[in-house]
Amino acid sequence: MYRYDxxxxxxxxxxxxxxxxQTQRYLAGEIADEEFLPLRLQNGLYVQRLAPMLRIAVxxxxxxxxxxxxxxxxxxxxxxxxxxxTTRQNIQLNWPALEEVPDILAELAEVEMHAIQTSGxxxxxxxxxxxxxxxxxxxxDPRPWCELIRQWSTLHPEFAFLPRKFKIAVCGSNEDRAxxxxxxxxxxxVKNDNGELGFEVFVGGGLGRTPIIGSxxxxxxxxxxxxxxxxxxxxVYNRFGNRDNKYKARIKILVKAWTPEVxxxxxxxxxxxxxxxxxxLTDSEFAxxxxxxxxxxxKVIDGAGSAxxxxxxxxxxxxxxxxxxxxxxxxxxxxxxxxTLSLKPAGxxxxxxxxxxxxxxxxxxxxxxxxxxxxxxNQNVVLTDVNxxxxxxxxxxxxxxxxxxxxxxxxxxxxCCPGGDxxxxxxxxxxxxxxxxxxxxxxxxxxxxxxxxxxxxxxxMNACGHHHIGHIGILGVDKKGKEWYQxxxxxxxxxxxxxxxxxxxxxxxxxxTDGIEKLLDVYVENRIADESFxxxxxxxGIEKFKERVYAPAT
Amino acid sequence: xxxxxxxxxxxxxxxxxxxxxxQSLPDGDILLxxxxxxxxxxxxxxxxxxxGVVIEGNTEIEDIIEPLLKLPLIAINFPxxxxxxxxxLATLLRERYNFNGEIRAVGGFIRDQLxxxxxxxxxxxxxxxxxxxxxxxxxxxxxSETYQVSxxxxxxxxxxx
Ligand code: HEM
Ligand code: SF4
Numbered sequence: 001m002y003r004y005d006x007x008x009x010x011x012x013x014x015x016x017x018x019x020x021x022q023t024q025r026y027l028a029g030e031i032a033d034e035e036f037l038p039l040r041l042q043n044g045l046y047v048q049r050l051a052p053m054l055r056i057a058v059x060x061x062x063x064x065x066x067x068x069x070x071x072x073x074x075x076x077x078x079x080x081x082x083x084x085x086t087t088r089q090n091i092q093l094n095w096p097a098l099e100e101v102p103d104i105l106a107e108l109a110e111v112e113m114h115a116i117q118t119s120g121x122x123x124x125x126x127x128x129x130x131x132x133x134x135x136x137x138x139x140x141d142p143r144p145w146c147e148l149i150r151q152w153s154t155l156h157p158e159f160a161f162l163p164r165k166f167k168i169a170v171c172g173s174n175e176d177r178a179x180x181x182x183x184x185x186x187x188x189x190v191k192n193d194n195g196e197l198g199f200e201v202f203v204g205g206g207l208g209r210t211p212i213i214g215s216x217x218x219x220x221x222x223x224x225x226x227x228x229x230x231x232x233x234x235x236v237y238n239r240f241g242n243r244d245n246k247y248k249a250r251i252k253i254l255v256k257a258w259t260p261e262v263x264x265x266x267x268x269x270x271x272x273x274x275x276x277x278x279x280x281l282t283d284s285e286f287a288x289x290x291x292x293x294x295x296x297x298x299k300v301i302d303g304a305g306s307a308x309x310x311x312x313x314x315x316x317x318x319x320x321x322x323x324x325x326x327x328x329x330x331x332x333x334x335x336x337x338x339x340t341l342s343l344k345p346a347g348x349x350x351x352x353x354x355x356x357x358x359x360x361x362x363x364x365x366x367x368x369x370x371x372x373x374x375x376x377x378n379q380n381v382v383l384t385d386v387n388x389x390x391x392x393x394x395x396x397x398x399x400x401x402x403x404x405x406x407x408x409x410x411x412x413x414x415x416c417c418p419g420g421d422x423x424x425x426x427x428x429x430x431x432x433x434x435x436x437x438x439x440x441x442x443x444x445x446x447x448x449x450x451x452x453x454x455x456x457x458x459x460x461m462n463a464c465g466h467h468h469i470g471h472i473g474i475l476g477v478d479k480k481g482k483e484w485y486q487x488x489x490x491x492x493x494x495x496x497x498x499x500x501x502x503x504x505x506x507x508x509x510x511x512x513t514d515g516i517e518k519l520l521d522v523y524v525e526n527r528i529a530d531e532s533f534x535x536x537x538x539x540x541g542i543e544k545f546k547e548r549v550y551a552p553a554t
Numbered sequence: 555x556x557x558x559x560x561x562x563x564x565x566x567x568x569x570x571x572x573x574x575x576x577q578s579l580p581d582g583d584i585l586l587x588x589x590x591x592x593x594x595x596x597x598x599x600x601x602x603x604x605x606g607v608v609i610e611g612n613t614e615i616e617d618i619i620e621p622l623l624k625l626p627l628i629a630i631n632f633p634x635x636x637x638x639x640x641x642x643l644a645t646l647l648r649e650r651y652n653f654n655g656e657i658r659a660v661g662g663f664i665r666d667q668l669x670x671x672x673x674x675x676x677x678x679x680x681x682x683x684x685x686x687x688x689x690x691x692x693x694x695x696x697x698s699e700t701y702q703v704s705x706x707x708x709x710x711x712x713x714x715x
Binding site: 005007010011014015018022031035038039121151152154155156157158159160161162227235238239243273274277278279281282285288 | 637674701704
C-alpha cells in the first residue's frame with residue numbers, strides 16, 4: 001500500500017500542529033463556536049448527541065496491521081475500547097475528548113493516518129472496491145488512482161469551503177462494489193478502442209433527501225487529464241452550487257437544474273483553459289504511485305489440487321463450508337481467496353469492533369494476508385490474498401474472536417445508521433430494528449436459502465444507512481412523536497443502480513419484523529430456481545408484496 | 555491610520571471604502587463596489603487617487619474582467635467565511651487573467667483561512683480594526699509544503715518530488 005515520504009509526513013504533521021493551535025485558541029475563548037465548527041469538521045470532529053465523534057480517514061479502505069494496532073491502542077487510551085467502521089470505509093471513535101483530539105491526531109500521524117477532510121463541506125475520502133487488485137472482473141487496479149486523488153484533494157486550497165460535502169468513488173471493475181453512481185463524482189476506469197486507459201466520468205449521484213443516480217458527462221477522459229478535469233468540475237460547482245439552502249447545495253441539485261448536458265458543457269469550457277497545464281499527470285508519477293501497489297509474493301499453487309483439498313475439508317464441516325461459501329471470494333490469482341470478516345454478529349451495532357478484535361484482525365492480516373486489510377463500504381473487513389490452504393486455520397481463529405459469522409451478503413449483513421440511540425436528527429431508532437431482524441432470522445439454513453439480500457436501515461431521510469439502495473430498505477419516520485418505519489423495495493447499487501420504491505403505509509416497530517417475513521415469503525413462493533430476491537422483485541413487481549404485507553389479519 | 559496585512563507585513567491602509575449611499579467621491583485612494591464603479595464612471599475618469607473595485611463571490615467574472623485588469627486593486631468580499639467562492643475567483647484572476655495587482659480579502663473571512671487564501675492568490679487581508687495583525691499573520695505559515703498547483707506554486711508536488 002502507499003507509504004508516506006518526507007513530503008507526506010511533513011504535510012500531515014503540520015496539519016496536526018495547526019489543529020493543536022486552533023484547539024488551544026478555541027479552548028482559550030479566542031475562536032468563536034461557529035468559526036471553530038468548520039475547522040474541527042475538516043479534521044473529522046463532530047459533536048453529536050452524546051459526545052464528540054472523531055472520524056478517521058482510511059484512504060480507499062486500505063489499512064496495514066500496524067495501523068490497526070494503533071487504532072486499537074487509541075480506542076483503549078482515548079475512548080471506550082471500541083471503534084466503528086463506517087459506510088465510507090472510514091473509522092469512527094465515539095467518545096474522544098476534545099482536548100485530546102490533537103494527541104490522537106499526532107498518534108495517527110505516526111502510522112501515516114489522519115482525519116483530514118473526513119467531514120465538513122470539502123472533498124472527502126475517496127472510496128473504491130474492497131477487492132481492488134484481486135477481483136476477477138477487474139479492468140485496472142483503482143487504488144493508484146485513488147491515491148492520486150487523495151493527494152490532489154488533500155488541503156486543496158481552492159476547494160476547502162464548498163457549498164456542501166463532496167464525495168468521489170472510483171470503480172475499476174465490471175461489477176460495481178463501490179456504489180460509484182451514488183457519489184458526487186463517480187469514476188469508472190475504462191479502456192478505449194486503442195487500449196488506452198481512461199475514465200468515464202459521472203456526476204451528481206447521491207443519497208440523502210433527494211436520491212439521484214449519477215449522470216455520465218464524459219465517456220472517455222484520458223488518464224493523464226484526471227486532475228485537471230476534477231479541478232474543472234469542482235471549480236464550476238464551487239462557483240455556481242447553491243449556498244442559500246443546505247438541502248439544495250449538493251452538486252446533484254446543480255446538475256439536475258442545469259441538466260447534465262449543460263453541466264458537461266460548463267465543465268468542458270472550464271477545462272479547456274487548464275487542460276495540458278502542469279497538473280497533467282506524468283508517466284513517472286503513474287509509475288511511482290503504482291509501485292506502491294505491487295502484487296504480493298504469491299506461491300506457485302496447484303489450483304486444482306488446492307480446490308480439491310478445500311472441498312474435502314468443507315465436506316466434513318458444515319459450519320466451515322457455510323463460511324467458505326458466504327465469506328470468501330475467489331481471486332484472479334488461483335489458489336488464493338479474499339476473506340470477509342463479518343462485523344455483523346447479532347446483538348452488536350453493525351460495524352462496531354472492540355480493541356481486542358482489532359488486534360486479532362491485525363494478527364490475522366500479518367499471518368495470512370501480507371499485513372494488509374481493507375475496510376468495506378458494507379462495514380466489514382476484508383483480508384485478501386489468503387492461501388486456500390490457510391483458510392481453515394484462519395476461520396477457526398476468526399470464529400474464536402466473533403469475526404466469522406457466516407452472513408456476508410445475506411439479510412443479516414445489513415447496513416444500519418446509528419439512528420435514534422445516538423443521533424439527534426433521527427426520527428426513529430435503527431439499531432434495535434437491525435437486532436430484531438437478526439434475531440428473527442437467526443436460522444442459518446433459512447438465511448442461507450434466501451441467498452444474496454441487502455437490507456439497509458436509516459433512522460431518517462438523511463439516509464446514512466443507504467436505505468434507498470437496499471433490496472429492502474427501511475426508513476424511520478416520525479408520526480405524531482411515535483417511531484414508524486417505511487419499507488422500500490428494489491433498490492440496488494450496482495451498475496444498473498436503482499432506487500427503492502415505497503411499499504405502502506409505514507409499519508410500527510412491532511410490525512416490522514413480521515412485515516419483513518411476509519416479504520420473504522412472497523419471494524420464496526415466487527422465485528424461479530435460484531433467482532435472487534432482487535431479480536424476483538424486478539420480474540413480478542411490487543403488487544404481490546404489497547398485498548401480502550397489508551392483507552387484513554385473518 | 556487603519557492597518558492592513560499585506561505581503562506578510564502590517565502596513566497602513568490608505569484606501570477608503572466608499573459608503574453604499576455615497577453621492578460623491580472622497581479624495582485619495584478609493585475602493586468601491588462594481589455597481590458604484592459603473593455609476594461613478596465619469597467622475598472616476600478625473601479622480602486623482604487610485605481606484606479599486608470590490609467584487610462578490612457570485613460574479614460571472616468572465617463577462618466583466620477586461621477593464622478590471624487595469625486596476626491596481628481588486629477586492630473580493632466574503633459574505634461569510636464558509637462561502638468559498640472567493641477562492642475560485644482569486645485563482646482565476648491570477649492564473650487565467652494574470653492579474654498582478656493587489657487581491658484583497660474583505661468581509662467575513664477568518665484567520666484560519668489565511669494560508670489557503672494566500673495560496674489562491676490573495677496577498678492582502680482586511681481584518682476588523684481590533685485585530686492583532688502580527689499575531690494572525692502566523693497563520694500564513696501553517697504549512698510549508700503542498701500537493702497542488704496554485705497561484706503561488708506553479709508545479710504540483712509530483713513534478714518536484
Ligand atoms: C450520529 C451522527 C450522524 C449524523 C448527525 C449524520 C448526519 C447526516 C446528514 C445530515 C446527512 C445528509 C447530508 C447531505 O445530504 O448532504 C448524512 C449523510 C450521510 N451519512 Fe450521516 N450522520 C451521522 C452518522 C453517520 C454514520 C455513523 C455513518 C456511517 C456509518 C454515516 C454515513 C452517511 C453517509 C454515507 C451519508 C451520505 C449520503 C449521501 O451520499 O448523500 N452517517 N449524515
Ligand atoms: S440517517 Fe438520520 S438518523 Fe441515521 S445517522 Fe443519519 S441523520 Fe442520524
